Amino acid sequence: MKALHRKLLRDLWALRMQALTIALVVASGIAGFVGSLSTHDSLLEARDRYYASARFADVFSQARRAPDALALRLAELPGAAEVQTRLVFDTQIALEGVRQPLAARIVGADPFALEEGINRVTLRSGRWPARGSSEVLVNQAFASARKLGPGSTVRALLNGRMQTLQVVGVGLSPEYIYATTDALLSDDRSFGIFWMDRERLAAAFDMDGAFNSVAIKLRPGASAGAAIEDLDRLLAPYGSRGAYPRREQASDKVLAGEIAQQRAFGVFLPTVFLAVAVFILNVVLGRQVATQRDQIAALKALGYEDRSIVAHYLSISAAIVGAGIAAGVALGDWLGRYMTGMYTGFFHFPEFYYQRAGWIVLLAAAACLAAAAAGSWHAVRGVISLRAAEAMRPPSPPAFRPLLLERMGLGRLTSPAGRMILRSVERRPFRALLTVLGIASAVAILIAGTWWKDAIDHLLEVQFSAAQPGDVYLGFTELRGPGAGHELARLPGVLRAEASRSIPVRLHAGHRSYRTAVQGLAPDAQLRRLVDEHLRVAPLAAGGALLTERLAGVLELRPGDTVRVEFLDGERRERELTVTGVVGELMGMGVYMDLETLAALAGDGPLVNSGALRTDGGDLGPLYDRLKEMPGIAGVFVKSALIRYTRETSAANILFFTGVLTVFAAAIAVGVVYNSARIALAERAWELATLRVLGFTQREVAVLLLAELGIELLLGIPLGFVGGYHLSMALVSATSAEHFTIPLVILPSTYAYAGLTTLAAGAVSAWIVQRRLSRLDLVGVLKTRE
Numbered sequence: 001m002k003a004l005h006r007k008l009l010r011d012l013w014a015l016r017m018q019a020l021t022i023a024l025v026v027a028s029g030i031a032g033f034v035g036s037l038s039t040h041d042s043l044l045e046a047r048d049r050y051y052a053s054a055r056f057a058d059v060f061s062q063a064r065r066a067p068d069a070l071a072l073r074l075a076e077l078p079g080a081a082e083v084q085t086r087l088v089f090d091t092q093i094a095l096e097g098v099r100q101p102l103a104a105r106i107v108g109a110d111p112f113a114l115e116e117g118i119n120r121v122t123l124r125s126g127r128w129p130a131r132g133s134s135e136v137l138v139n140q141a142f143a144s145a146r147k148l149g150p151g152s153t154v155r156a157l158l159n160g161r162m163q164t165l166q167v168v169g170v171g172l173s174p175e176y177i178y179a180t181t182d183a184l185l186s187d188d189r190s191f192g193i194f195w196m197d198r199e200r201l202a203a204a205f206d207m208d209g210a211f212n213s214v215a216i217k218l219r220p221g222a223s224a225g226a227a228i229e230d231l232d233r234l235l236a237p238y239g240s241r242g243a244y245p246r247r248e249q250a251s252d253k254v255l256a257g258e259i260a261q262q263r264a265f266g267v268f269l270p271t272v273f274l275a276v277a278v279f280i281l282n283v284v285l286g287r288q289v290a291t292q293r294d295q296i297a298a299l300k301a302l303g304y305e306d307r308s309i310v311a312h313y314l315s316i317s318a319a320i321v322g323a324g325i326a327a328g329v330a331l332g333d334w335l336g337r338y339m340t341g342m343y344t345g346f347f348h349f350p351e352f353y354y355q356r357a358g359w360i361v362l363l364a365a366a367a368c369l370a371a372a373a374a375g376s377w378h379a380v381r382g383v384i385s386l387r388a389a390e391a392m393r394p395p396s397p398p399a400f401r402p403l404l405l406e407r408m409g410l411g412r413l414t415s416p417a418g419r420m421i422l423r424s425v426e427r428r429p430f431r432a433l434l435t436v437l438g439i440a441s442a443v444a445i446l447i448a449g450t451w452w453k454d455a456i457d458h459l460l461e462v463q464f465s466a467a468q469p470g471d472v473y474l475g476f477t478e479l480r481g482p483g484a485g486h487e488l489a490r491l492p493g494v495l496r497a498e499a500s501r502s503i504p505v506r507l508h509a510g511h512r513s514y515r516t517a518v519q520g521l522a523p524d525a526q527l528r529r530l531v532d533e534h535l536r537v538a539p540l541a542a543g544g545a546l547l548t549e550r551l552a553g554v555l556e557l558r559p560g561d562t563v564r565v566e567f568l569d570g571e572r573r574e575r576e577l578t579v580t581g582v583v584g585e586l587m588g589m590g591v592y593m594d595l596e597t598l599a600a601l602a603g604d605g606p607l608v609n610s611g612a613l614r615t616d617g618g619d620l621g622p623l624y625d626r627l628k629e630m631p632g633i634a635g636v637f638v639k640s641a642l643i644r645y646t647r648e649t650s651a652a653n654i655l656f657f658t659g660v661l662t663v664f665a666a667a668i669a670v671g672v673v674y675n676s677a678r679i680a681l682a683e684r685a686w687e688l689a690t691l692r693v694l695g696f697t698q699r700e701v702a703v704l705l706l707a708e709l710g711i712e713l714l715l716g717i718p719l720g721f722v723g724g725y726h727l728s729m730a731l732v733s734a735t736s737a738e739h740f741t742i743p744l745v746i747l748p749s750t751y752a753y754a755g756l757t758t759l760a761a762g763a764v765s766a767w768i769v770q771r772r773l774s775r776l777d778l779v780g781v782l783k784t785r786e
Contacts, residue, residue, distance in 0.1 A: 030328025035335030064239025079222025103635030108201030126169025142192030438672030443720020449661025544580030
């Protein structure tokens, strides 16, 4: 074994604790990078594979009633490879033992089309519905949430008549990987998808020989925009509600947003981890090289070339980082598998496996090794450039200069021990600054990983307490007159009822356009208010439109600008509207105006299609029973149930991510504090041993060493609070989806948690260093070079 090889092993052994802490920080960054990006790739692969196997359509549209004969003309559209027409109705369902009204979407299609056509349904259990029967398939998410399966029965309100449906199978569809309604918030417990024979559903709704929904699969290379224009033209006489591409389909939009967030999260935080790891490695190696000046000089004098010495120290760096990479890949695999498992509760694929692409590991390892090599070279080159004789001399001691406090005449305010501590900090400001920055990084990462609970709690408070303070929200299957609100107010237990209207529209501003819905509200509405994240209420102005902040940003509109509104329902009118204001709502991309203005623009009178109820807080059973019997209600959603479901599903995820990031941040804190203390001990060993010989107790000497770390902790934690806020702000910008904004809300308890956790990690590091200080060999340390 060569001499440098033996030296490498000895150096690694001497640095074993410092190397371990650095490797842990590297492992944290690699694990976050590998786990998050592998989960992203797993989601992307599962989606693309399922879309291809199920032949997911590219263009969709709805109409009121179109004749089946039109399907032949739709099939002849340029670019259309296959066309599927069907019946789709939203309605209420009732389950035995469930008092709360539930919503459902009933899809009527030919059983052969369900099995072999586009938007193919994957049968998970049971069998296909028989022709002409009341048998149905139910989507897997709702079936799991409500314990349904072959043999279960469901009572559905079909065209005003309650009918019993027999569940014969459980299925999955690419249209409902994430099942949600277009207008009302929903969850897997309150909203289900059912597929049944088209002829049976047509008979129930008097839709024989007609369809109200169409999906088109395009040929490769065909233009979706051209297909949408042709489809709108053909369906316009039959009450078309506007065709749209796959990217605007509700389930795909949610899934695409989550995939984008996962990618942003997988790149952002791990980059910070790796940067901190490289920083610590650079500091440790720099000081290690400084303490081995005489050894480097001896090697140079013995004829070792500079490149061999540089390679030796780069090997130290590579060994430490390599251990971190190996541990990080293993930890990242576990993290990725866990996150992939969590997503199976939200997105439902026939096959959803965790997979790790080789390029992810190679990219992470290469970036980490390259950064570590650059940092190591920076640390070594200063000593390598010295001549051997010069390197053999000890480095010049720092020049003595009175403290800033002493120069200001305030030196008597501190004790001699205090002045010694402050002198050590002031005479090595760069080292102290690096340690403070490292501690601040740990605090910032801890805050960035734990503030999500604060944000979700605030989001729920804004959306469901301030913006939607009602208790029950519902939608009608058809437009109703202004008396609908009074009818709802007479329901049992209702204190206040309000009716509103929503119309699908396409907004045009120059060359930009966006498909959304305009919602008309009563001027005195209390159960649906426009509230921003600061709980400020935005009033509606008569004759104009109020846009959400995100929608105004997409269309590049400001108050006072004009927007062209293309109504996608009714007479398909187009109108010019003035933007009267912008509201920073946390959820949604909508347009709001008062009911009278919307009625005038639509040209069909003061009609409504949704309602909100505030109850007396008593037993809601009689209200639920009455709503189940009311015809023409497409869906009923109870706010308390939705909030409870949201909290239950988010609590486990938040707890997991908080725990993981707490461990990662603690690793950074320990790595920074411990390495700083160990290096300070190595640099000041002669000084501290001298003080022990002069009569200072072990405790007094430990205070002189560790108090400096305490000062750095007290400086780094507040700086980390500021950094954590800005890091969280950057995460908000990187991960906010199109249809909702994550509010940047960090409670004092989160700051306290981050600070106390970092202090605890620092205390553990200080205890380890203090133990090493107690075993200091005074005679060996006091031997100096002449």
